[in-house]
Amino acid sequence: MQTLADYRALAVLLFGAESGATKFLDKKIEDQGAGEMVVADESQMLYLLNHLNSGEQVEHLRLDRK
Numbered sequence: 001m002q003t004l005a006d007y008r009a010l011a012v013l014l015f016g017a018e019s020g021a022t023k024f025l026d027k028k029i030e031d032q033g034a035g036e037m038v039v040a041d042e043s044q045m046l047y048l049l050n051h052l053n054s055g056e057q058v059e060h061l062r063l064d065r066k
Contacts, residue, residue: 002042005034011049021049 004025011021028036038045 001037001039002045003034004029004032004036004038007038007045007049008034011053015049015053019053021052024052025049 008022008025008029011019011025015021040048
């Protein structure tokens, strides 16, 4: 499993520090902490990051803590 910080680093690498995907993860890290484990399949997370980078809003998404 990857952490929010891992996915943030990937988002910066792929999309840039000012991308929608990175900003989304920054907010999640602010709320839950950088070490929070992401309980989602990696392919789903990559799809999500790409979707967020396209500029579409994903207000309803919640990354639950375990």
